[in-house]
Amino acid sequence: MSYITTADEKGLKRLISAFISPPTYDFWSRQLGSTHAWSRCYARVIARRAESSNTFTLRLAPNGNIGRFAPGQHVNLTTEIGGRRVTRSYSFSNAPNDDGWVEITVRHDPSGLMSNWLFDNADKGTVLELEKVFGAMTSDTFSELPLLLLAGGSGITPLMSLLREQASLGMPRRVTLVYWERNDTSFCFTQDLQAIAERFDNFAVHTIATMENESRRISTAQLTSLGVDTAGVTVLACGSSAFVDRARLCTAEAAASFQSEAFTARPFAVADEAPRNFTVKLLSSNRSIEVSNQESLLTALERQGIVVQSGCRMGVCNTCSCKKVTGSTWNAESAETDSNTNSSVRLCITRATSDLTLAI
Amino acid sequence: MTTTISTTRRTIEADELELFGAEIDAIKRSTLAKVGEADAKYIHRVVKAVRYTELLGRGFLFLGIFPPFWLLGTLLLAVSKILENMELGHNVMHGQYDFMNDPELNGKSYEWDIVATGDSWRRTHNYQHHTYTNIRGMDDDIGYGILRLFPEQRWRPFYLLQPIYAVVFAVLFQWGVAIQELELGKMFSGTKTKQETKDDFAPMAHKMRYQLLKDYVFFPLLAGPFFLSVFTGNLVANLIRNLWTYMIIFCGHFTADVELFPKTVLKNESRGHWCQRQLRGSSNMTGSKFFHILSGNLSHQIEHHLFPTIPAWRYAELSVQVQAACKKYNQPYNTGSLPRQFGQVIGRILRHAFPSKRVRKKQLQRT
Numbered sequence: 092m093s094y095i096t097t098a099d100e101k102g103l104k105r106l107i108s109a110f111i112s113p114p115t116y117d118f119w120s121r122q123l124g125s126t127h128a129w130s131r132c133y134a135r136v137i138a139r140r141a142e143s144s145n146t147f148t149l150r151l152a153p154n155g156n157i158g159r160f161a162p163g164q165h166v167n168l169t170t171e172i173g174g175r176r177v178t179r180s181y182s183f184s185n186a187p188n189d190d191g192w193v194e195i196t197v198r199h200d201p202s203g204l205m206s207n208w209l210f211d212n213a214d215k216g217t218v219l220e221l222e223k224v225f226g227a228m229t230s231d232t233f234s235e236l237p238l239l240l241l242a243g244g245s246g247i248t249p250l251m252s253l254l255r256e257q258a259s260l261g262m263p264r265r266v267t268l269v270y271w272e273r274n275d276t277s278f279c280f281t282q283d284l285q286a287i288a289e290r291f292d293n294f295a296v297h298t299i300a301t302m303e304n305e306s307r308r309i310s311t312a313q314l315t316s317l318g319v320d321t322a323g324v325t326v327l328a329c330g331s332s333a334f335v336d337r338a339r340l341c342t343a344e345a346a347a348s349f350q351s352e353a354f355t356a357r358p359f360a361v362a363d364e365a366p367r368n369f370t371v372k373l374l375s376s377n378r379s380i381e382v383s384n385q386e387s388l389l390t391a392l393e394r395q396g397i398v399v400q401s402g403c404r405m406g407v408c409n410t411c412s413c414k415k416v417t418g419s420t421w422n423a424e425s426a427e428t429d430s431n432t433n434s435s436v437r438l439c440i441t442r443a444t445s446d447l448t449l450a451i
Numbered sequence: 452m453t454t455t456i457s458t459t460r461r462t463i464e465a466d467e468l469e470l471f472g473a474e475i476d477a478i479k480r481s482t483l484a485k486v487g488e489a490d491a492k493y494i495h496r497v498v499k500a501v502r503y504t505e506l507l508g509r510g511f512l513f514l515g516i517f518p519p520f521w522l523l524g525t526l527l528l529a530v531s532k533i534l535e536n537m538e539l540g541h542n543v544m545h546g547q548y549d550f551m552n553d554p555e556l557n558g559k560s561y562e563w564d565i566v567a568t569g570d571s572w573r574r575t576h577n578y579q580h581h582t583y584t585n586i587r588g589m590d591d592d593i594g595y596g597i598l599r600l601f602p603e604q605r606w607r608p609f610y611l612l613q614p615i616y617a618v619v620f621a622v623l624f625q626w627g628v629a630i631q632e633l634e635l636g637k638m639f640s641g642t643k644t645k646q647e648t649k650d651d652f653a654p655m656a657h658k659m660r661y662q663l664l665k666d667y668v669f670f671p672l673l674a675g676p677f678f679l680s681v682f683t684g685n686l687v688a689n690l691i692r693n694l695w696t697y698m699i700i701f702c703g704h705f706t707a708d709v710e711l712f713p714k715t716v717l718k719n720e721s722r723g724h725w726c727q728r729q730l731r732g733s734s735n736m737t738g739s740k741f742f743h744i745l746s747g748n749l750s751h752q753i754e755h756h757l758f759p760t761i762p763a764w765r766y767a768e769l770s771v772q773v774q775a776a777c778k779k780y781n782q783p784y785n786t787g788s789l790p791r792q793f794g795q796v797i798g799r800i801l802r803h804a805f806p807s808k809r810v811r812k813k814q815l816q817r818t
């Protein structure tokens with residue numbers, strides 16, 4: 092499943108490109124029922140299974156154009172919904188294998204665009220597009236220290252991939268997983284986790300159903316009462332931004348290192364600023380639009396029907412980054428204002444604090 | 452077949468013109484709000500039609516030793532090339548399908564299957580022609596720098612030959628469009644250096660080479676012993692497309708009643724005036740659904756100029772609303788059958804080969 096690399100195959104590609112363009116090539120490949128493509132990565136769903144009451148796993152067979160992925164990484168998944176291509180990020184939930192398939196595990200949000208579409212439509216045979224593998228929370232950054240994995244809701248997915256990798260390596264370090272879900276029926280990978288726990292003595296898993304109960308959310312006291320040691324360990328936390336922020340407060344000080352990945356963007360803290368509109372000038376499309384300072388530039392642009400490439404929608408994948416020529420913006424991730432000219436901004440985590448000119 | 456003056460055009464007050472402009476904008480907004488799944492389905496179907504007609508066309512040409520197959524193959528390939536150019540390429544490059552966020556249907560990067568590069572077209576056509584429609588000295592599409600179609604253009608003796616070279620231009624239309632941006636006239640008159648021209652030509656040469664090799668070397672070679680039938684089939688298919696696109700495009704802006712404007716109209720041009728200029732600078736054609744599709748819906752040139760970013764298959768539905776608005780505000784709406792409109796174009800080519808004077812028409816109103 093390696094991407095065409097040999098000299099012969101390169102020559103073949105050149106020969107083909109004398110006759111047809113890449114889009115034409117991809118078109119006929121699809122017409123013939125193949126996911127093979129010139130350079131884009133299409134993946135066919137080859138199996139689907141329920142993972143919990145509101146979560147399902149899709150096993151995908153990507154064509155040869157997918158890059159290598161490491162456990163803990165994510166991929167942008169794209170499909171056409173209502174005539175528009177929509178992109179969202181999903182973490183790989185399996186460990187890499189030689190059989191050429193990958194798995195993603197999706198939590199169904201009935202009011203969410205992509206997850207709801209996947210829930211209704213993605214089944215054996217569905218073809219989706221994958222783009223851009225990304226993410227820095229991978230095992231090559233681990234030391235010999237024990238691992239503490241903190242998973243909030245669907246944040247379990249990349250941690251599961253990492254855990255499966257550790258299991259396949261024979262669990263070379265002590266690993267503890269603490270996993271919170273809203274209720275008992277939402278826990279994913281229950282049997283797999285149990286099986287790994289039975290196989291390895293140096294792996295422990297704790298599951299907590301919060302049941303909307305504040306006292307069951309992650310806290311130092313809770314971790315202590317579970318007997319989870321945070322001193323001198325490598326902490327990886329994954330979940331909503333609120334979960335990740337609390338996880339950091341509870342563990343970062345004692346831990347040797349703390350890494351996190353949030354699945355939702357931090358809300359824009361604008362309490363201190365009165366709502367107001369700014370004018371954004373778009374250079375290459377030669378348009379001017381009004382945006383509110385209460386929402387991200389990405390949302391504001393989309394609201395006005397302006398299509399921008401985007402991916403994770405929370406500042407991770409960099410797909411929506413563009414050049415801000417003039418004006419000042421506020422970055423929700425760093426909580427800093429940027430008034431530089433010609434600086435690069437990620438539209439999904441940036442809001443306007445003055446009139447702007449963008450190179451899009 | 453010379454210019455007739457429309458005397459019925461009522462002078463309308465500036466604020467009435469603005470109301471007209473506002474109505475056109477309202478039509479635009481209500482249609483844009485509907486753009487979505489149906490448009491995506493439509494353009495996917497067009498892509499499919501382009502690919503299948505091309506496959507069948509080239510397939511039949513491979514069997515072109517049998518004359519009916521040669522003819523069928525050539526016609527199918529011509530239809531494919533016309534569809535790809537007009538309904539797919541031209542419209543996609545206007546950004547009509549950008550809402551889909553599909554990299555293959557992106558207005559900024561689409562590369563069509565003719566010798567003109569997409570980038571050059573985006574500059575000369577999308578920008579110059581659509582912004583400065585029919586403004587003398589700014590819209591290069593007025594006679595493409597070689598034809599005299601309006602009395603406002605200065606007459607020179609070589610225009611006497613234009614009835615002949617207009618035909619040559621039609622036969623080689625895609626090549627004319629391809630080098631339009633070079634502005635060879637400027638090089639000859641010395642306002643552009645040879646080096647500048649050479650630099651501008653480099654990307655064009657690359658595209659030209661690819662197109663030539665594909666149609667006249669690679670595909671014929673692939674046919675082996677039937678080299679010649681594929682070669683000639685491709686040649687004729689390209690010729691048919693040239694003639695067809697020439698005809699459609701000329702009918703859009705050079706019919707009898709179409710007007711030319713001086714640069715001064717741009718000064719403080721209001722929305723209403725802009726709409727009026729589009730109306731008076733364009734003309735439509737009537738015909739069947741198939742005809743409209745093959746013209747890339749440029750048979751609705753007026754709607755195309757008023758709404759260049761709305762998916763073109765909606766122009767038919769838009770034209771009903773636009774005509775109603777024109778009637779309400781007493782604006783001209785120029786439409787007619789293909790023979791009628793093209794007859795008028797030929798009339799212009801013949802008439803203005805000779806010295807001609809402008810017959811005074813009512814100026815665009817200014818307040």
Ligand SMILES: Cc1cc2nc3c(=O)[nH]c(=O)nc-3n(C[C@H](O)[C@H](O)[C@H](O)COP(=O)(O)OP(=O)(O)OC[C@H]3O[C@@H](n4cnc5c(N)ncnc54)[C@H](O)[C@@H]3O)c2cc1C
Pocket residue numbers: 165179180181182183195196197198199200202203204205206207245248249352353354355403404405407
């Ligand atoms: C790096 C990364 C990895 C991820 N990995 C996974 C994974 O492994 N599994 C997984 O399930 N998810 C994962 N996610 C989340 C995933 O990308 C999607 O965000 C998630 O599936 C929801 O997308 P959606 O299109 O269904 O919902 P969206 O349409 O994006 O909406 C999300 C929520 O916001 C609400 N909403 C939408 N628009 C508005 C509005 N205008 N006003 C108010 N509310 C609104 C919706 O009702 C919905 O509840 C990951 C995210 C990131 C960034």
